[in-house]
Structures are given as C-alpha cells and as structure tokens.
Amino acid sequence: MKKPYTLLFLLFFLIATSCTPKAEEPVQEIEDEVAETSVENNAIDASDTAVMDKTEEVIFTPGTTGTSITSSIAGRQSKNYTLKASAGQTMNVVLSSDNTANYFNIYAPGKGPGDEAMFTGSINGNRYTGTLPATGHYTIQVFMMRSAARRNETANYTLKLDITGEKKEMSGNSSIQWPASGDASGRIVCSGKKENIKSFCEFRVKRNPNGATIWMVKPGSLNTLRALYFENDTFTTDDNSKIKQVRVDDNWKVYVGISELYIIPDALIHGG
Helix, strand or coil: CCHHHHHHHHHHHHHHHHHCCCCCHHHHHHHHHHHHHHHHHHHHHHHHHCCCCEEEECCCCCCCCEEEEEEEEECCCCEEEEEEECCCCEEEEEEEECCCCEEEEEECCCCCECECCCEEHHHHCCEEEEECCCCEEEEEEEEECHHHHHCCCEEEEEEEEEEECCCCCECCCCCCCCCCCCCEEEEEEEECCCCCCCEEEEEEEEEECCEEEEEEECCCCCCCEEEEEEECCEEEECCCCCEEEEEECCEEEEEECCCEEEEEEHHHHHCC
C-alpha cells in the first residue's frame, strides 16, 4: 500500500531537481555582461566618428573672381564649401589656420568626403593651384587631423578661394605654376622691403641631385609666384631678375630685384 506514495515522492524529487539552477548558469550571465559591454563600446565607437558635416555654397560677388571665408571648427567637426566652376579654369585655394592639424581636401564634381579626393591637404599642404578637369560643383572640405580631433582641439581659419579663366599670374614666366606636390612645403621668412623682415611666404620645393627648385608666393601677394633655382651654390630666377645672395650661418639671404628678400635655410634645399 505504500508504493504509490513512494512513486509520488520520487516524482516530486525529480521535478524539484530539474528546476534547481545548474552550476553552469553563471557562465551565461558573464557572457551576457560581456555582450552588453561590447554593445556599449560599439556605441562609443560609432559616436566617436559620427559628426555631421556643415555645407555652404560659395557664390562670388559679381565682378570678382574670389572670396575669403573666416570661420572655425572644433573636434570632429568639418565644413564643406561648394562652388561652381568650368573645365579649364584655374582654381586657387589657400588655408591659413592657428592649428597646424587643420587641412583641406578638394573633391571633383559628383564626389565628396568619403570618396577619393583630387587634392589631399595633409599630404600636399594648405595651398592648391590647378587647372580644373571638369565643369560642375567642386567641394572643399576643411577638417582637422584625427589625433587633434580626438583631443577636441579648435582651429580658427581663413579660406581664400579664387577661380579665373586664365593661368595664375607669375613673376615673369607664365608657363610656371605652383606644383601639385613637392619634397617639402611650409613658410619661410620673407620681405617686400629689404630692411623690414616681418612677413612669411609659403613655399614648395623639389630637390634634385644638383640642387633644388623653390616656388614661393611673393611677399604681400596671394596670386603671384616667384621661382628660384639653386645649383652649385648659386641662385637664379624664373625671369632672370637681378639676384644678390649672402651666406649667414645655415641660411641664404636672397635678394631679388629691388624689393624681394627671402631667407632660405639649408634644410629647405637639401632636406634633413
């Protein structure tokens, strides 16, 4: 008569045992926590780069061929400027900034940030001059390098834009243009008056086994270039202007014509 009760007891024991949490369940809890942490990290990574670009269309004032834009960006913010131009025209773009990590890219019509740029500032510097290959809207993106953006740095900049139907005005030889690339670029001390050295001129240099060719923006000018050729410790110019050169420590003082003066370091010519 006791057997039914014994069977019932065994049945309840089996049910209770099956409902008892197993030792392996904490492992699943840990896996869930890891999954949640991974999701949170992914969210941080996504927000780390997801900053909406601001876009502004640039329209020149009637009767002019260019404009100057003063603005600022911070962190991962960037600004896009679009302007319409025709194939064969010459575009000049110059960026001046108080942050050395501030650059610009240029995109051909139909392309924009995320596509291949026709000019990359972080490689070629903050000056562009070139003949445009197509008609349409070109995009100029002003941005900060990723390392500076992550530090949430700011950049106050001036972007100068100029588009003309003719070649860039040169000091004497109209066939010379600002090179698309070079071995080095930056700024050197220069002056439009020999006795008053207070300004800086942008330069780009291409070195060769015998010396170097140096392109510079003339003091006080945006669109006029000066080219100097250095060979056998002697400078000559693109337009055969009269030159006087003086050696001072590790620099050359190069006087061109009656008003131009450039201070050219040895490192600019030879590298290092």
